[in-house]
Amino acid sequence: xxxxxxxxxxxxxxxxxxxxxxxxxxxxxxxxxxxxxxxxxxxxxxxxxxxxxxxxxxxxxxxxxxxxxxxxxxxxxxxxxxxxxxxxxxxxxxxxxxxxxxxxxxxxxxxxxxxxxxxxxxxxxxxxxxxxxxxxxxxxxxxxxxxxxxxxxxxxxxxxxxxxxxxxxxxxxxxxxxxxxxxxxxxxxxxxxxxxxxxxxxxxxxxxxxxxxxxxxxxxxxxxxxxxxxxxx
Amino acid sequence: xxxxxxxxxxxxxxxxxxxxxxxxxxxxxxxxxxxxxxxxxxxxxxxxxxxxxxxxxxxxxxxxxxxxxxxxxxxxxxxxxxxxxxxxxxxxxxxxxxxxxxxxxxxxxxxxxxxxxxxxxxx
Numbered sequence: 596x597x598x599x600x601x602x603x604x605x606x607x608x609x610x611x612x613x614x615x616x617x618x619x620x621x622x623x624x625x626x627x628x629x630x631x632x633x634x635x636x637x638x639x640x641x642x643x644x645x646x647x648x649x650x651x652x653x654x655x656x657x658x659x660x661x662x663x664x665x666x667x668x669x670x671x672x673x674x675x676x677x678x679x680x681x682x683x684x685x686x687x688x689x690x691x692x693x694x695x696x697x698x699x700x701x702x703x704x705x706x707x708x709x710x711x712x713x714x715x716x717x718x719x720x721x722x723x724x725x726x727x728x729x730x731x732x733x734x735x736x737x738x739x740x741x742x743x744x745x746x747x748x749x750x751x752x753x754x755x756x757x758x759x760x761x762x763x764x765x766x767x768x769x770x771x772x773x774x775x776x777x778x779x780x781x782x783x784x785x786x787x788x789x790x791x792x793x794x795x796x797x798x799x800x801x802x803x804x805x806x807x808x809x810x811x812x813x814x815x816x817x818x819x820x821x822x823x824x825x826x827x828x
Numbered sequence: 829x830x831x832x833x834x835x836x837x838x839x840x841x842x843x844x845x846x847x848x849x850x851x852x853x854x855x856x857x858x859x860x861x862x863x864x865x866x867x868x869x870x871x872x873x874x875x876x877x878x879x880x881x882x883x884x885x886x887x888x889x890x891x892x893x894x895x896x897x898x899x900x901x902x903x904x905x906x907x908x909x910x911x912x913x914x915x916x917x918x919x920x921x922x923x924x925x926x927x928x929x930x931x932x933x934x935x936x937x938x939x940x941x942x943x944x945x946x947x948x949x950x951x
Contacts, residue, residue, distance in 0.1 A: 615931065738921045742870065776927035783918035783932055786911050
């Protein structure tokens with residue numbers, strides 16, 4: 596039972612993910628491309644996933660691209676209603692910080708993007724653990740880089756893994772696939788994560804436990820009034 | 829004069845990795861070998877690669893419904909270095925500017941069982 600929570604694509608990609616051993620995937624579209632038409636297409640694919648055994652079960656995710664924290668907050672409020680999984684496009688330190696502090700956010704995607712450090716420090720790690728915001732390790736950054744850049748990416752992954760061991764924030768490994776050539780089998784990803792010092796059990800949790808928790812939280816989110824209290828229907 | 833073969837207890841223990849390659853352009857056996865070696869040298873370095881003892885044993889053309897260029901094969905490596913070899917293979921993404929992907933199908937102790945279980949499984 597493995598989950599890939601960052602796939603930009605269509606039904607073909609979903610089918611291939613199922614063949615490779617993924618139980619569920621999250622089809623993600625960017626918030627700036629968001630319109631009703633795209634949402635309908637995604638919902639159709641999602642429906643296929645629940646009916647057809649060739650497809651994995653599919654969730655819809657939105658990746659918020661914001662440049663300022665005010666814009667981010669506005670987008671979160673608006674998009675939280677339509678998305679099963681809410682992802683914030685990381686990289687900017689201000690955005691990383693704001694996302695870590697917001698419990699409505701499910702995942703911060705590649706917080707290390709276009710940076711020399713990993714984009715997370717001990718303060719943000721503590722906040723992420725408190726608010727259960729998952730930090731993403733996106734394998735696409737590793738696969739698409741070479742030599743010196745690849746070694747920098749590996750070092751960033753290593754830093755995140757080290758912080759995770761200390762602060763226990765949820766960590767999630769995704770493929771970030773745009774095509775079938777970006778997908779890898781879950782077992783290959785577990786082995787690959789060993790190259791940046793992640794233990795096999797932690798990698799397993801990142802591919803299974805964290806995404807499962809996000810889905811479960813997403814199901815009860817509407818009923819939760821405040822943290823710790825929910826309406827029983 | 830040929831060297832006498834080592835007794836089994838002194839021979840290196842090996843494992844066979846069954847793999848699948850999907851590519852945009854058709855690949856030959858030599859292309860596969862060069863891809864794996866280059867990736868291994870770049871990702872693990874010369875010293876680490878020397879421990880792998882990589883050898884491509886067999887390659888088959890395979891038909892999958894949605895993909896045109898699919899190869900399946902068996903790669904030999906030392907028992908202790910299975911995981912780094914697997915990582916080396918899964919990190920391959922391009923060959924001569926065209927997209928390629930390696931998937932590991934499984935690991936076995938003999939070529940026969942690797943073929944039976946992963947390359948040509950009975951339905």
